[in-house]
Amino acid sequence: MADLSVFSSPLLGIELCLGLISLLIWRRYCSPLRDIPGPFLASFTRLWHVGKIFAGDQNLELIRLHDQHGHFVRIADDEVSVSHLDGIKKLLLAPIPKGYWYSGTILPDYRFVAPMSVTDPKAKIALSKALSSGYTLSNILRSEDAINRNIELLLGWLDKFSSNNQPMNFDEYLAYTTFDIVGEVIFSKPFGFLTAGYDIDHSIANSGYLSLFIAFASFYKKLCTLLLTNPVMTWLQILPMGHVYNTAMKAVDERQKNVDARFDVVAHWFRTHEKMPKSLTMRNIYAQATNNVGAGADTVNCALQSFIYYTIRNPDYYGRMREEIQQAQEQGMCEGKVVTYADAQKLPYLQACIKEALRFFHPVPMGLPRTAPAGGISIGDRTFPEGTILSISPWVVHLSTEIWGEDAREFNPDRWFREDAVELEKKFFIPFGAGYNSCPGHNIAKLEISKIAATIVRDYDIRQVDKSQEWKWRANFTLVPHSWPIYVERRVHKSSHASSDV
Numbered sequence: 001m002a003d004l005s006v007f008s009s010p011l012l013g014i015e016l017c018l019g020l021i022s023l024l025i026w027r028r029y030c031s032p033l034r035d036i037p038g039p040f041l042a043s044f045t046r047l048w049h050v051g052k053i054f055a056g057d058q059n060l061e062l063i064r065l066h067d068q069h070g071h072f073v074r075i076a077d078d079e080v081s082v083s084h085l086d087g088i089k090k091l092l093l094a095p096i097p098k099g100y101w102y103s104g105t106i107l108p109d110y111r112f113v114a115p116m117s118v119t120d121p122k123a124k125i126a127l128s129k130a131l132s133s134g135y136t137l138s139n140i141l142r143s144e145d146a147i148n149r150n151i152e153l154l155l156g157w158l159d160k161f162s163s164n165n166q167p168m169n170f171d172e173y174l175a176y177t178t179f180d181i182v183g184e185v186i187f188s189k190p191f192g193f194l195t196a197g198y199d200i201d202h203s204i205a206n207s208g209y210l211s212l213f214i215a216f217a218s219f220y221k222k223l224c225t226l227l228l229t230n231p232v233m234t235w236l237q238i239l240p241m242g243h244v245y246n247t248a249m250k251a252v253d254e255r256q257k258n259v260d261a262r263f264d265v266v267a268h269w270f271r272t273h274e275k276m277p278k279s280l281t282m283r284n285i286y287a288q289a290t291n292n293v294g295a296g297a298d299t300v301n302c303a304l305q306s307f308i309y310y311t312i313r314n315p316d317y318y319g320r321m322r323e324e325i326q327q328a329q330e331q332g333m334c335e336g337k338v339v340t341y342a343d344a345q346k347l348p349y350l351q352a353c354i355k356e357a358l359r360f361f362h363p364v365p366m367g368l369p370r371t372a373p374a375g376g377i378s379i380g381d382r383t384f385p386e387g388t389i390l391s392i393s394p395w396v397v398h399l400s401t402e403i404w405g406e407d408a409r410e411f412n413p414d415r416w417f418r419e420d421a422v423e424l425e426k427k428f429f430i431p432f433g434a435g436y437n438s439c440p441g442h443n444i445a446k447l448e449i450s451k452i453a454a455t456i457v458r459d460y461d462i463r464q465v466d467k468s469q470e471w472k473w474r475a476n477f478t479l480v481p482h483s484w485p486i487y488v489e490r491r492v493h494k495s496s497h498a499s500s501d502v
Helices: 010-030 047-055 058-069 087-092 100-104 121-135 137-141 144-164 170-187 200-217 221-227 231-235 243-257 265-275 282-312 315-330 348-360 394-398 413-417 421-428 442-459
Strands: 072-076 079-082 368-371 377-379 382-384 389-392 460-464 486-490
Touching (some): 047 072, 087 377, 144 486, 170 282, 200 221, 282 442, 282 460, 315 442, 348 442
Antiparallel strands (some): 377 382
16 A cells, blocks of 8 residues: 555645745746836735735726836736837737636636637637627617617616606616617627616626626636536526526527527627538637627626716716707707717717727726737837736726826816827727727627717706715726716707607
8 A cells, every 4th residue: 555644744845835935936036027016915926916806996006006117017926017108019909819817708618718718819810700790880780770779768767767856876777778788789689677677686786796706717717617617507507697698598599599580690690600610619609699798788888887977077078068969950960769870970079078988987997918929029128028928908008197198087078189189099099909809899889888878968967966976886807887876857859759668
């Protein structure tokens, strides 16, 4: 019988401790990243970053650190946050691998692969290409009437709170709207939140916990697989967002059988699957549908809240948008129950306010990590060795005074009419990411935001119940504000239409 006493020897414990200490010392004092400033704990472990994710303030902490240390900040033993002016070009716009964090973002389990979780550029581009036809603007516009029906339900709730003069938790109803519209656009089946008027099975609330879990657990893929993203959880239908994900998975199956449904996004995917079943599997389709539900709804919800919150806190901005819409109405535009996307695109000041909302309060607080390729990569006067994780934070870039000027940390839509606005937008405005990993659903998001924003500004006066109350939020995987109740009052004007009953 083998002698196992060696494994219980005190020497083994001592050796393990010495090995761990040696590893930590190497990371802190011998690593090629040793001279890059940052929190002490971050120089030898990922735990500092994970702690900030749990605290919900990683975005603000990154801004503070870059203000203190400059273009390069070490936020983990193997990761550097980059704010250099060449960062976007060298990292996001280049075909280099994504950071390993992305590989842990697989939902509902590791068998279901969506483009977001693929780190190899060529493989990611190939899978995205197979899904891309569904996201074209021309295809999304086919669903505009269906999107209008969901927006009209939102307007019905606004009218109800207006007529009753009751405070409204606007963030909740925007969440219902964005989730239902994602379901409508992807597979012609909203989740029913707007009709019900409440969070069915607490699905949207659960998405907040999922956001926190994904944000940190994706750094630890094996742990993520053990606790959440495994076939047993999928088989038991114990999915992270309950009603939403269960409905999404079932809706894909039902949609595949419904030959009479309109040609929505998933219909394009089915057609590609039939032509190229190896390039786009059914599990790829399930994965992309479920990914769209969570990330797509939360980010648009955040953008819409940011747009309303910051413009009503400066009535001049809201008033200028209203005047612009009234002038458009005199030319026969912006009529009907819901403003069309085409008309909303012709409102430059409203679009400037939308851009500023996305710049000033970005829905994604996580950095966008890339891996230094073979031979390393040079940014500015610094060369990083192969394998180094280099990340770009949209919050750091969008609020950089070096890029946007001294008023970068002020909400100011007028910046989008300055002489350098076009160049700044091209180089440094990344509301939907950049390069081969940019958000595939940006057309859906732009359409939703434009239509809802224009219609609400045209038809409603909004004020906070307590004008001094600031909203609350946590910066996990996505960032969705809450707790800023409003009073809403419907305006009466020549083109006013009664909205759908609730």
